[in-house]
Amino acid sequence: HLKTSSAFILHKKIYPRRSSIVNEAIRKSDERALLKARLLETIVQNRRGNVRISDVLTAAEALEAQSSQGEVTGRWSLIFSTLLSGRADADDNIFQAASNRIYETLFRVAPVFAGGSESGFKARNEQLIQDGLVDNLVNINDALSIRVSGSAKEQDVASFDITFDKCQVALFDFPSITIPLPRPRGKIITTYVDDNLRLSRGSRGGLFILKRIKS
Template sequence: MLGKAELLEAIAPLNRGIRATAADRLMVEAAAVRLEERNPTAHPLTATPRLEGDWRLLYTTSRELLNLDRLPLASLGSIYQCIRLQEGRIYNVAEVAGPPLLSGLVAVAARLEPVSDRRVNVRFERGVLGLQNRLNYQSPSQFIATLTTTRRFSLLQGIDFPIQAERQSGWLEVTYLDDDLRISRGNQGSLFILRKG
């Protein structure tokens, strides 16, 4: 699909949006809108096999995520958004590369509440910050399995804290979904472009 190739080409050199200039953001926005107009999945929240799974972030305008790259002596690694529709949950997992044995992890867990066939309300409930080796991190799926069976990580593993859902909530709308690409928009005006797998 030409629109999809155009969008992927536009975001390829932008390091998930970290290197994006104002002109780059306008170009990506225009390419995303053109692709959204040809969304092959009219009701993404009912397309469970397509939507469910682990999605790697290719591009975003979210300052909250992009600012993770400003940590001292570290750089932002891969960021994943993992959707578990059956459980009504979503997990954001950001890998932070650092000096040997000091690579970190920032993860948040939230509850999903569908409000239409394209939009969900998101209520954040839990956050975890720590070193990957202390948390025995291997992959997003493995970590989520550990997270869901561990009531609370010890301080030796990392910082595990509750998030007040009333103060940390929003919505996410899926505006384009095919077998391996998803475009979503958030309540703060953020654009997210993700690839499955």
């Protein structure tokens, strides 16, 4: 006779290990810090292709629901952006309408040029808002540099009217080329800001998430 035996194996479900930033937020029992940590972690997972953009939007909206106090002015580094919907005003002139169309096209075809972070390029995207001026700098693969600058008129503590008037383009070590702009305008409304993180929404439908660059 064959001796038979049966064995029961219990399979333990393995969950992904939480990142250190999430664990630290839980330890502090701080709801705002936890929501902020979840947003940053979701952005990381989105870059790795593990979660969808809609998951980032959900995490962003949860943080935006929290009250916040912080300075919008300063130097910032873009860590995530996406275009939610294009918007246009009935009184837009032909130059503004053309600018809106170019912006939307760039955001969809080559996000990094329009301040996006959904491309495979190695890019650095920085923004400076200070003393009524705005300066956006995009550096791609240390080969192409695009700087767009203009004025930032503060409407209240959370919103700025932006008008760009100049664009400078430089390739490798060649002298930069300055291109005058037909003063395209837009608006940025900051929905959350603290000492090191800022969420802003643009009048053309963009969502921008930025980290403060410490001086």
